Structure formats: structure tokens, C-alpha cells
Amino acid sequence: MSWLAVLAIAGGAFLFKAAGMFGLGRYMTSPKAVALAGLLPPALLSALVVLQTVTSGSSLVLDARAAGVAAGAIAVWRRAPFWLVVLIAAAVTATLRAAT
Amino acid sequence: MSRTSLVDLYARPMPNRELWSRSYVRDGVIMGFAVGIFAIGFGVLAVTNGLSVAQTMAMSLLVFTGASQFAAVGVLAAGGSPVTAVGSALLLAARNGLYGVTMSRYITGPLWKRTIAAQITIDESTALGVGQEDPRDVAGAFWAGGLSVFFFWNLGTLIGAVGGNAIGDPNALGLDAAFPAGFISLAAPALKHRPGRLAALSGAVIAVVAVPFTKPGVPILLAAFGAAIALSVAGAPPVTGGTSVVER
Numbered sequence: 001m002s003w004l005a006v007l008a009i010a011g012g013a014f015l016f017k018a019a020g021m022f023g024l025g026r027y028m029t030s031p032k033a034v035a036l037a038g039l040l041p042p043a044l045l046s047a048l049v050v051l052q053t054v055t056s057g058s059s060l061v062l063d064a065r066a067a068g069v070a071a072g073a074i075a076v077w078r079r080a081p082f083w084l085v086v087l088i089a090a091a092v093t094a095t096l097r098a099a100t
Numbered sequence: 101m102s103r104t105s106l107v108d109l110y111a112r113p114m115p116n117r118e119l120w121s122r123s124y125v126r127d128g129v130i131m132g133f134a135v136g137i138f139a140i141g142f143g144v145l146a147v148t149n150g151l152s153v154a155q156t157m158a159m160s161l162l163v164f165t166g167a168s169q170f171a172a173v174g175v176l177a178a179g180g181s182p183v184t185a186v187g188s189a190l191l192l193a194a195r196n197g198l199y200g201v202t203m204s205r206y207i208t209g210p211l212w213k214r215t216i217a218a219q220i221t222i223d224e225s226t227a228l229g230v231g232q233e234d235p236r237d238v239a240g241a242f243w244a245g246g247l248s249v250f251f252f253w254n255l256g257t258l259i260g261a262v263g264g265n266a267i268g269d270p271n272a273l274g275l276d277a278a279f280p281a282g283f284i285s286l287a288a289p290a291l292k293h294r295p296g297r298l299a300a301l302s303g304a305v306i307a308v309v310a311v312p313f314t315k316p317g318v319p320i321l322l323a324a325f326g327a328a329i330a331l332s333v334a335g336a337p338p339v340t341g342g343t344s345v346v347e348r
Contacts, residue, residue: 001172005182006155009172010162012186013193014219020200021207021218028201035295035336037202039327041230042290043303044195045283047323048223050304052280055311065277072281082127082285086134089281093274 064100068093124228124237127286128244131224134278135166136252141270142169143260149177153261160257164250165222167192171316191317198324199226206238220246223283231286295334302326 028037053069054060072089080088139160146156151173159169168189175185200221206229207217220243228245229238270276290296303326310319 001149001151001155001176001185002182003155003158005172005186006151006158007162008186009168009189009193010158012190013163013165013168013196016190016193016195016197017200017218017221018215020197020202021204021214021221022200024197025201025204031336032331034205036327036331037205038337039295039299039330040198040202040324041226042287042296043299043323043326043330044198044320045223045227045230045287045290045303046300047303047307047320047326049280049283051307051311051319052276052283054308057316058312058314060308060311064274065280068274068277069280069284072277073284075281076285076288080285082123082282083130085285086130086278086282090274090278093277094272095274097272097274 064093064096067096122237122240122244124232124241125244128228128241128248131228131245131282131286132248132252134275134282135224135249136256137267137270137273138166138275138279139253139256140260140265140267142166142173143257143262144265145170145177145260146173146257147261149173156257156261157254160254163189163193164219164253165189165193165196166253167317188316191315191321194317195223195320196221198321199223202226203229203242206235206242208239217242217246220250222246222249224249227283227286231289233289293338295330295337298334299327299330302329 025037028034049069053065054062068089068091071092072085075085075088142160143156146159146169147153151159159172163169163172171192172185172189175188176182180188200218203217203221203226207214209217225242225246229242232238232241267273287300291300303323306326307319307323310322314322
């Protein structure tokens with residue numbers, strides 16, 4: 001990979017970050033826009049969770065990940081702390097993989 | 101020069117809790133560590149696919165978006181052109197702009213500080229920030245998560261790029277399930293109100309439906325419409341934590 005490609009990705013990635021931090025976010029001042037900005041993280045992060053759990057590239061797959069994440073979700077519901085949730089999810093998935 | 105006595109110290113109202121006692125600092129370090137293990141894999145993958153150590157480090161320091169970095173190297177590994185690599189990487193980087201829209205309401209300070217904040221605006225820092233119950237903790241949690249992940253991501257990349265694969269396949273440890281579960285844990289407070297739950301549900305449904313028809317990175321951008329759906333159906337979220345309405 002050329003340095004040009006590395007710097008193009010770095011520049012582009014930073015422009016997106018800066019566009020949100022310095023651009024759009026500053027002008028969204030109406031109550032409705034502020035509420036919308038507040039609802040973006042739950043919408044995006046839940047999409048991220050689902051994608052990381054049941055997709056591989058552009059296809060949907062159900063594997064050991066789903067079991068681990070489901071166990072983690074139950075731990076969240078049972079008010080387990082962050083470190084325990086992460087540990088449970090990883091342990092369930094790793095165990096299933098080792099067993100199959 | 102007078103010395104502050106212990107009595108004085110305790111009589112004063114504590115401006116800050118002990119740093120480590122803040123749960124978000126603990127969570128940020130744990131998350132950073134997990135990300136660091138993943139980064140070793142990136143370092144190995146990058147150098148085995150023709151990137152120099154300097155280029156690999158430039159990726160982690162300057163691009164600093166895991167999904168984009170893996171995508172770029174993955175395209176090259178599959179024999180794709182540099183243009184395709186850049187395009188795939190940037191599609192996955194675009195969502196950080198949407199996180200920035202939300203986080204810009206909480207990040208204050210001089211320009212240099214907000215520039216650093218922009219660079220560390222990623223999934224992890226945003227999740228830790230918006231997961232705080234108290235709106236006053238959002239910025240602190242964002243910084244804790246972002247800086248911790250930045251440190252461990254770059255340390256892990258260096259270890260992988262220079263030392264090779266020291267830990268084997270991170271997925272054998274179930275690390276790929278640890279991340280989504282961790283995000284659920286961090287962002288759970290956003291599910292305490294109906295608009296937040298509706299945004300999460302619609303975002304997830306939109307993303308899953310879009311996956312077979314779009315390039316990686318696009319489904320998560322389309323999930324942003326979930327926020328608009330939630331707002332029009334359930335109205336504005338209440339004032340609690342990072343998903344709340346905070347006026348500048």
C-alpha cells in the first residue's frame with residue numbers, strides 16, 4: 001500500500017470526525033435537532049451490536065458469537081458490571097468454539 | 101509556604117472523586133485493553149500484506165478507526181486496488197461524523213482540545229460517553245474511553261507489527277463476541293426511555309435489512325434514520341445522561 005493511500009484514508013477519516021464535531025453538530029440547535037442528535041447513538045450503536053453479532057461481510061450468519069452476545073445481554077439485564085458482561089460473552093463464545 | 105493539613109483537605113468539598121473510583125475510567129481501561137489485543141491482529145495482518153511498520157503505525161495513529169483499517173488491509177489482501185481500499189475504509193469511517201454531531205454538545209475547551217476529541221470520536225468513546233447516567237459525566241467518560249482505546253490500539257498495533265503474532269487468534273478467546281456485548285453494557289442506559297428503545301430497535305432492524313444489499317459501512321449509516329423514526333413516533337428523549345437534550 002502506498003503512503004498516498006494511507007494518508008488519503010487518514011485525511012478522509014479525520015474529515016468525517018471533524019465534520020461532526022465542528023460542523024453539523026454546531027448548527028443543530030433547534031430542540032428537534034438536539035433531540036435527534038441525542039437519539040443517534042442508540043440507533044447507531046444498536047445497529048453496530050447487531051452487525052457485529054450476526055453478520056460476516058455482506059451476509060447474515062448465526063454462529064458462536066450470537067450465543068456469547070445473548071449471554072452478555074442477559075448479564076446486562078441482571079445488572080452485571082461491564083467487565084463481567086465482557087468476560088461472560090467471551091467465555092461462552094470461546095467455549096462453544098472449542099467444543100465444536 | 102504553608103502546608104495544607106489533612107484536616108483542611110477533608111474539610112474542603114472534594115472537587116473530584118478519585119480518578120480510579122470513577123466507573124467509567126475502569127470501564128475505559130478494560131475496553132482499551134480488549135481493543136489492544138485486537139490491535140495485535142491488525143498489526144500482524146498489515147505487515148503480512150505489504151505495509152511497512154511505519155505505514156502500519158501511521159494507520160493506527162492517524163486513521164484510528166479499527167473497522168476502516170481492517171477493511172483497507174483486507175481489500176489489499178484480496179488483491180483489490182488502492183482506490184477500492186480507500187473507498188471501503190472511508191465508508192466505514194463515515195459514522196464517526198454522526199457520533200461527532202452528538203458529542204460536539206458535550207466537548208468544550210480550546211480548538212486543539214476539540215481537535216483531539218474529534219480524532220478519538222469512535223464507537224467506543226461515544227458508547228462510554230452516552231452510557232453515563234449523569235450528563236455531567238459524559239465528557240469525562242468520552243475522554244477516558246477515547247484516550248484509553250487510542251493508547252492500547254497503538255500499543256497493540258506496534259506489538260503485532262514488530263513482534264508478530266504473540267497471542268494467536270483473538271477470536272479463539274471469544275473477543276469478537278466481547279465487543280458487541282460490551283457495547284450493550286455501555287449503552288444500556290439509553291434504553292431506559294421509550295425514544296431510546298425505539299431508536300435502538302429501528303436502527304438494528306434497518307441495519308440488518310440493509311446488510312445483504314449494501315457495502316460494509318452503509319447499513320450503520322442508514323441506521324441513523326432509526327433516530328428520526330423514534331423522534332417522530334415517541335418524541336424527544338428525557339434529560340438523563342448522554343442521550344438527553346442538553347442545551348449549550
